[in-house]
Amino acid sequence: MGRTRQFDVDDALDAALRTFWENGFEASSMQTLCEAMRVQPGSAYAAFGPKRDLFTAALRRYTETVSAEAVRRITAPASGAQGLRDYLDHLIDAMVDGDRRWGCLITNSLVEFAERDPELTGMVGLHLANLRAAFESALTRAAAAGELRPGAGPGSADLLVAVVQGMNVLARSRPGRDRLRAVADAALAGLLAEPPASTP
Amino acid sequence: MGRTRQFDVDDALDAALRTFWENGFEASSMQTLCEAMRVQPGSAYAAFGPKRDLFTAALRRYTETVSAEAVRRITAPASGAQGLRDYLDHLIDAMVDGDRRWGCLITNSLVEFAERDPELTGMVGLHLANLRAAFESALTRAAAAGELRPGAGPGSADLLVAVVQGMNVLARSRPGRDRLRAVADAALAGLLAEPPASTP
DNA sequence: TCCTTTGATGAATGACCGACCAAATATAGG
DNA sequence: CCTATATTTGGTCGGTCATTCATCAAAGGA
Numbered sequence: 414m415g416r417t418r419q420f421d422v423d424d425a426l427d428a429a430l431r432t433f434w435e436n437g438f439e440a441s442s443m444q445t446l447c448e449a450m451r452v453q454p455g456s457a458y459a460a461f462g463p464k465r466d467l468f469t470a471a472l473r474r475y476t477e478t479v480s481a482e483a484v485r486r487i488t489a490p491a492s493g494a495q496g497l498r499d500y501l502d503h504l505i506d507a508m509v510d511g512d513r514r515w516g517c518l519i520t521n522s523l524v525e526f527a528e529r530d531p532e533l534t535g536m537v538g539l540h541l542a543n544l545r546a547a548f549e550s551a552l553t554r555a556a557a558a559g560e561l562r563p564g565a566g567p568g569s570a571d572l573l574v575a576v577v578q579g580m581n582v583l584a585r586s587r588p589g590r591d592r593l594r595a596v597a598d599a600a601l602a603g604l605l606a607e608p609p610a611s612t613p
Numbered sequence: 614m615g616r617t618r619q620f621d622v623d624d625a626l627d628a629a630l631r632t633f634w635e636n637g638f639e640a641s642s643m644q645t646l647c648e649a650m651r652v653q654p655g656s657a658y659a660a661f662g663p664k665r666d667l668f669t670a671a672l673r674r675y676t677e678t679v680s681a682e683a684v685r686r687i688t689a690p691a692s693g694a695q696g697l698r699d700y701l702d703h704l705i706d707a708m709v710d711g712d713r714r715w716g717c718l719i720t721n722s723l724v725e726f727a728e729r730d731p732e733l734t735g736m737v738g739l740h741l742a743n744l745r746a747a748f749e750s751a752l753t754r755a756a757a758a759g760e761l762r763p764g765a766g767p768g769s770a771d772l773l774v775a776v777v778q779g780m781n782v783l784a785r786s787r788p789g790r791d792r793l794r795a796v797a798d799a800a801l802a803g804l805l806a807e808p809p810a811s812t813p
Numbered sequence: 814t815c816c817t818t819t820g821a822t823g824a825a826t827g828a829c830c831g832a833c834c835a836a837a838t839a840t841a842g843g
Numbered sequence: 844c845c846t847a848t849a850t851t852t853g854g855t856c857g858g859t860c861a862t863t864c865a866t867c868a869a870a871g872g873a
Contacts, residue, residue, distance in 0.1 A: 416840040439639035443831055453852055455834080459761060460850095464831065482871045516724065520782055524716065524724040526638060527785035538786060564802045571792055572799035575779030582720055582778040583726035586738055592771055599772035602764040603803020616869045643861055653822050654862075660820095660838025703873065 422460060423474070425450040429461075430471040434518045437525050438468055469533065475518045476540050484532055487547040493555030497548075497573070501597040504577070508584040509562050520581040541574060548573040555605070565604050578602050622660060623674075625650040629661075637725050638668055669733065676740050677791070686783045687747040693755030694805050697748075697773070701797040704777070708784040709716045709795055720781040741774060745784040748773040765804050776800045 421461060428449040428554045429569050432441050442468055461467040490496040507513035515521075519540050548570040555561045580596055628649040632641050643664055647654050658706075661667040686703055690696045707713035719740050726733045748770040755761045779795055 414837080416851085418850070419839090434851080436729070437639075439637075440725075440729070442829085443830090453850095454832085458831095458833070461668060461711070461834095472638075516727075517762075521724050523641075523782055523785055524721050524864060528634070528714075528787070529640070534786060540781075541786070562803070564807075565799070568795035568799040569803075571795040572776070574801075575783060575796040576772070576775050578778065579775030579777065579779030579780040581742075582723055583775060586725055586734060586741070587728070594661070595768035596772040596775040599768040600775075603762070603772075603800070607764075614871050615817080616821080616871095618820065619869095620821095642859080644859090655864085656821055658862070689816075 418460075420450075420452055425452050425457075425460070426471060426474050428440070429467055429511075430518070433468060433471050434512070434521070435515045436477075437521055438464075439525070451506065458541075461536070470543075472518060472522065472533070472536055473603055476536070479512070480517075480544070484543055484547045490558065492546070492558060493551040494558070494560040496551040496603065497555070501601070504580065505590060505593045505597060507588045508580065511580075513584055513588050514587065516585045517578075517581040520578050521567050532557070544577070545570050545574050552604075558605055562604060569604055573604075593597055616786070619662075620656070621653070623687050625652050625657075626670060626674050630674055630718070631712075632681070633668060633671050634712070634718045637721055638664075639725070647671045653721075654674055669736070672718060672733070672736055673723065679712070680717075680719065680744070684743055686745045687751050691754075692758060692760065692762040693751040693753070696751040696754070697801065697804075701801070704780065705793045705797060706788060708780065713784055714783075714787065716785045717778075718790060720778050728767040741785055744777070745774050747772050752804075762808055763808050769804055773800070773804075774802070780813075 428451070428592060429446050431609065432446050432449045436445075443454060445458070446464075446467065447457050449458060452460070457467070463469055483500065483504075487496045487500045504599060519537050522533060523537045523541075526537075528534070531535055552561065552565065552567070556565070574598065580593060583593070583596070624794060628651070629646050630648045632646050636645075640731045641655060643657070646664075646667065647657050651658070657667070661670055670794060683700065683704075687700045690699060694806060699766070704713065719737050722733060723737045723741075724738075752761065752765065752767070752769055756765070776796065783793070783796070
């Protein structure tokens with residue numbers, strides 16, 4: 414055996430991920446990325462290959478961590494309606510305070526690369542399908558529990574995907590929490606049945 | 614007087630607009646832009662200044678033509694509900710066949726530039742506010758005509774903005790018409806009151 | 814007719830980027 | 844301790860980018 418790697422690959426990948434997430438692919442130079450990763454160019458190329466490969470690795474890591482957790486949040490609760498509420502609440506928090514203030518790497522990549530890079534578009538499409546499936550599952554459970562409006566059908570999963578993509582776009586303009594809240598509440602109001610009135 | 618300009622400035626601007634629209638700012642090189650404009654670099658710089666200024670000119674032209682027409686489509690009909698339906702129908706058509714297959718320049722710019730360019734973000738925010746105002750006007754007229762669900766309030770304008778931004782993102786992955794239709798129909802279903810059944 | 818003014822041309826410029834090495838260096842096993 | 848082997852370092856290379864400039868073409872006015 415020879416020398417062991419001096420940096421943690423996943424830590425470096427996370428740093429690259431954040432850079433890509435914030436600035437996009439074209440606007441992130443290898444120099445900037447290496448500084449963010451605290452790794453010299455030679456080491457970066459040895460570990461990740463060329464820039465494009467680093468990006469796909471970052472995108473893969475994003476789907477495996479950030480978006481996997483999002484999907485889990487939707488599908489975890491027994492109540493479909495609660496899953497949707499939990500997910501949107503957390504999304505808004507992250508858009509105001511956390512990582513999601515830069516939107517969503519998937520969304521950003523779709524806008525930046527569409528048509529120009531089939532492989533990347535494929536990865537992005539896969540995640541979008543996952544998200545849609547999670548929404549669909551939550552909706553069917555909600556429907557079974559009578560939590561849904563009569564009009565809400567399977568097409569509502571497509572609507573939810575679009576709403577979330579839209580929120581990801583809006584998040585990049587750093588809107589106030591109330592604006593995001595308005596979007597989420599209006600979406601849920603159109604989808605969910607009125608909860609039994611509990612006003613005293 | 615000296616020599617007259619050999620090219621039409623607005624035609625050239627339209628060509629640049631399409632290039633930016635399709636590929637974004639960073640991925641559009643001056644070389645590509647000049648080829649699309651059928652204008653030599655020197656002439657382009659004389660007429661439009663540096664690349665960034667060309668982009669803001671293109672963005673301005675976009676708001677004055679494409680998005681002004683969109684706003685008109687929302688606000689023109691006497692019926693607010695009809696305005697929304699007209700707008701979404703036309704949007705879907707343009708996303709499947711027309712210009713909007715590249716999404717929306719405003720949306721793309723927000724994703725590409727957010728935080729990095731306050732002036733551009735300002736222009737984009739202005740258009741988003743216009744769009745929101747158009748939706749709000751259509752919604753109040755619809756409410757007055759009894760075309761709205763009871764739950765739908767002013768927050769629904771924010772929802773509509775988000776939905777449209779989301780559709781703009783999805784459009785870049787060239788989805789089938791049915792998918793976009795599902796989004797629009799689900800959005801309207803959550804907003805509008807059931808029309809009086811007219812089945813024979 | 815000639816001259817001034819303005820636009821068009823396209824090669825040239827300097828900066829920077831992604832990609833890639835080769836030498837120096839540090840570590841693990843023998 | 845020594846040697847094999849991997850990583851790190853810092854630089855180089857070709858190419859592309861936005862931008863400019865010296866030069867040419869055309870359109871009036873004198």
